[in-house]
């Protein structure tokens with residue numbers, strides 16, 4: 001059995017900050033360097049006192065997601081990055097407790113529920129998009145972010161009826177602050193640092209959600225917040241107010257940040273590939289304005305494009321784990337206490353698994369080629385194993401419903417030489433707001 005390799009001289013980032021800064025600068029370059037220098041299991045230097053390793057490649061993903069000997073835990077690893085802001089969220093629970101809460105939350109994601117949510121997404125998108133002012137250099141990313149937060153508020157909270165648009169902007173800012181706190185170098189609540197802004201954001205989110213609890217406890221409605229207020233385990237136990245708030249903060253973050261990234265990547269790539277945009281539009285035109293969940297499933301070109309965008313720019317490029325007991329991965333001993341960074345994004349771009357991996361080529365997911373079937377973990381934008389994304393079908397329906405509206409209402413172009421400059425401090429987002437030339441269909445330019 002081998003040990004995690006010793007660091008090669010000069011390949012270990014800056015003193016103090018370690019390789020987190022390399023990651024923020026260019027995650028793919030860091031993955032490739034680690035892979036070519038060490039292979040699937042490599043040492044990683046991250047500020048702080050913990051030992052870290054990076055696991056790369058589809059076989060490593062399989063080992064972590066299968067977690068055969070229950071050696072890998074989520075809570076201590078994700079808590080290290082985002083604990084003060086997302087504690088108690090499903091992704092930050094482990095083993096028995098995770099299983100129990102996942103079963104409760106699953107009740108809110110059945111096919112019937114998704115059908116109901118999809119019906120509510122359409123009017124929310126129509127309302128949101130009505131305020132857009134299309135034109136040259138339309139900043140797609142902030143517009144999509146506000147839209148997906150409104151959708152999440154509507155579907156998960158039954159509408160935030162007592163919250164003004166200005167307050168909603170503050171809520172959006174609070175989510176951003178919580179997510180971005182993940183990579184603070186200074187992990188102390190000192191103003192105006194990221195960590196401090198994350199704490200301030202969490203307090204605001206708690207107040208916002210708690211203000212809706214009494215009403216949702218009083219009567220049961222179809223939204224997730226109300227469902228969490230009324231749900232009971234087999235022995236009649238309900239969730240406390242704190243548990244409801246913890247789940248909601250995490251779910252609303254998970255539900256709007258990742259979908260926004262997916263949508264903005266789709267806008268960018270469809271803007272650069274008008275042939276695909278036209279192909280998707282033709283399918284959308286064949287459907288009505290408010291397609292059901294089953295009808296959204298017939299948008300096959302849009303589905304191929306979504307998969308390809310999730311491959312090229314995974315909204316969650318890495319997941320983290322902590323080895324809570326010693327284990328072995330691909331012949332390497334992983335000592336108890338090791339923190340692990342595991343990257344689905346790296347696998348998505350491996351030439352061993354994908355033809356011309358950096359090329360936008362949605363047909364690679366088509367029935368003739370199915371490149372994603374080359375390994376069970378070749379394409380893992382939603383993770384895998386017991387922590388696999390709970391919202392993946394909702395995400396697919398939401399993204400397609402939003403795109404369906406945009407395709408029927410607008411056409412857009414993006415310079416083929418443009419590539420979104422990404423901020424990788426937390427989930428990747430375009431720092432320039434993702435400009436696209438957006439025009440009403442058939443309108444004047």
Ligand code: HEM
Pocket residue numbers: 074090091092102251254255256258259262314315316319320380381382383384386387388389390391392394395
């Ligand atoms: C394109 C959109 C999305 C992507 C790429 C995505 C990705 C992921 C990934 C990679 C994980 C696994 C994290 C880990 O293993 O540590 C995860 C977990 C999770 N996601 Fe998503 N997600 C998306 C949308 C959503 C939406 C819309 C919701 C809610 C409606 C959601 C709720 C969750 C929850 C609750 C978990 C934790 C599951 C568990 O630990 O059991 N996600 N997501």
